[in-house]
Amino acid sequence: MARLQILELPEGSSDDRPPFVLVVDQVPTDEARFDVIRRDLLTDGDLAERLGARAVLVFEDTVDIPANDTTAYLGGSLPPDAHYEVTIGGQPVTWTPSDETQARAAEEGQRLANERTDIARDMDRLANHKAAITDALGINPLNGWDRIIEAAATLRQDRAEQAAALARVRNLHRPVEHNGQTICWECSAYDFECLTTDNSPVAHDQCGTHRALVGEQTHTQEQT
Numbered sequence: 001m002a003r004l005q006i007l008e009l010p011e012g013s014s015d016d017r018p019p020f021v022l023v024v025d026q027v028p029t030d031e032a033r034f035d036v037i038r039r040d041l042l043t044d045g046d047l048a049e050r051l052g053a054r055a056v057l058v059f060e061d062t063v064d065i066p067a068n069d070t071t072a073y074l075g076g077s078l079p080p081d082a083h084y085e086v087t088i089g090g091q092p093v094t095w096t097p098s099d100e101t102q103a104r105a106a107e108e109g110q111r112l113a114n115e116r117t118d119i120a121r122d123m124d125r126l127a128n129h130k131a132a133i134t135d136a137l138g139i140n141p142l143n144g145w146d147r148i149i150e151a152a153a154t155l156r157q158d159r160a161e162q163a164a165a166l167a168r169v170r171n172l173h174r175p176v177e178h179n180g181q182t183i184c185w186e187c188s189a190y191d192f193e194c195l196t197t198d199n200s201p202v203a204h205d206q207c208g209t210h211r212a213l214v215g216e217q218t219h220t221q222e223q224t
């Protein structure tokens with residue numbers, strides 16, 4: 001079966017679309033059957049001229065053009081309602097440079113629209129995160145990022161200072177062994193040199209400060 005192919009030619013500066021030649025290969029060697037094809041090519045004037053082709057090349061042999069996909073011919077004869085569009089570089093032969101410009105513009109417009117959607121989505125996500133952060137920090141959600149960073153840094157510094165203060169208090173009211181009893185260093189006014197207490201010994205587990213540190217309710221707190 002004869003096959004139709006397009007061979008694209010290098011485009012010149014004066015061409016408004018890529019020039020091409022129409023390639024017809026596998027034409028029948030039988031004269032009568034070839035006449036049928038010749039008639040098809042020449043009916044209603046010159047086919048090359050009507051298609052805008054520079055020429056029509058006809059071969060009895062198979063001529064495979066590397067750029068063309070001829071796999072559609074592998075399935076044998078085409079169904080009667082089959083429709084194949086003649087294309088050059090993936091575009092219909094009626095494609096013109098202005099179509100190209102329009103298609104590029106539409107593509108670029110779509111790309112920009114998608115980009116805007118992505119940016120809007122990112123902004124929404126960022127606004128939600130910012131609201132959550134300002135809420136966690138306990139500051140006004142309208143604060144800028146500089147203020148948010150400053151608040152977080154202050155929070156971290158406060159926490160470090162509080163931890164250091166707690167360590168100092170814990171060290172002051174630390175447990176010491178005295179006459180077989182665990183007493184509070186500070187509350188008992190322990191004298192390390194003489195191994196005596198200036199106050200009556202206070203059992204460490206009765207030290208109000210120690211109990212407050214470990215979260216137990218103290219006698220003092222119950223009164224207030």
Ligand SMILES: [Zn+2]
Pocket residue numbers: 173184185186187188207208209210
């Ligand atoms: Zn104590």
